[in-house]
Amino acid sequence: MLENNLTLTLQIKFRLNKRRDYKVILDKMLDVLKHEGVVAIATQGEEGPHLANTWNSYVQVTPDDRLLIPAGSMNTTEKNVEKNNQVLITLGSREVEGFHGPGTGFLVKGNAKFVTDGSDFELIKSKFPWARAALEVKVISAKQTL
Numbered sequence: 001m002l003e004n005n006l007t008l009t010l011q012i013k014f015r016l017n018k019r020r021d022y023k024v025i026l027d028k029m030l031d032v033l034k035h036e037g038v039v040a041i042a043t044q045g046e047e048g049p050h051l052a053n054t055w056n057s058y059v060q061v062t063p064d065d066r067l068l069i070p071a072g073s074m075n076t077t078e079k080n081v082e083k084n085n086q087v088l089i090t091l092g093s094r095e096v097e098g099f100h101g102p103g104t105g106f107l108v109k110g111n112a113k114f115v116t117d118g119s120d121f122e123l124i125k126s127k128f129p130w131a132r133a134a135l136e137v138k139v140i141s142a143k144q145t146l
C-alpha cells in the first residue's frame with residue numbers, strides 16, 4: 001500500500017514537472033517569435049533534403065499549440081510534405097535570453113500539412129492576404145538548443 005502510494009505520488013510529481021517544463025519551453029518559444037528572425041523549415045524530398053524559410057513574426061501559434069505558417073509559394077515543400085509529413089524547424093533570436101546569455105533558439109520536430117480552407121486558413125489569409133495556403137505543423141517536440 002505504502003509502495004503504491006509512493007509510486008502514485010512520484011507519477012503525479014513527474015506529470016506536474018513535465019507540464020511545468022512544457023510551459024517554460026512554450027513561453028520561451030513565444031518570446032522568440034515576438035522578435036524578428038529567420039525560421040528554417042526542412043523537409044525530405046526524393047532528391048534529398050529541402051529548406052524553405054519564413055519569418056519569426058509570421059508564425060502563428062494556435063490555442064492548441066500548433067504552428068501555422070503562410071505559404072505564398074513553398075511548392076516543393078508541399079510536394080515533399082505530401083510524401084513525408086515530417087518536418088524539422090529551427091528558429092531563434094539573439095534578443096532573447098538563452099542558456100549562456102543573450103541568444104536562444106529551438107529545434108522543433110513536427111508533422112505538417114498544407115491547409116487551404118477552414119478557420120486555420122482564414123486566420124492566415126486575414127494576416128497574409130498573399131498566402132495560398134497555411135502550412136500547419138503539429139509539434140511533436142521542441143528542444144531549446146542554445
Ligand SMILES: Cc1cc2nc3c(=O)[nH]c(=O)nc-3n(C[C@H](O)[C@H](O)[C@H](O)COP(=O)(O)O)c2cc1C
Binds near residue numbers: 038052058071074077
Ligand atoms: C527570410 C525568408 C522568409 C520567407 N518567408 C516565406 C513565407 O513566409 N512564405 C513563403 O511561402 N515563402 C517564404 N520565403 C521563401 C521560401 O523560403 C521558399 O524559397 C519559397 O516559398 C519556395 O518554396 P519551395 O522551395 O518549397 O517551393 C521566405 C524566404 C526567406 C529567405
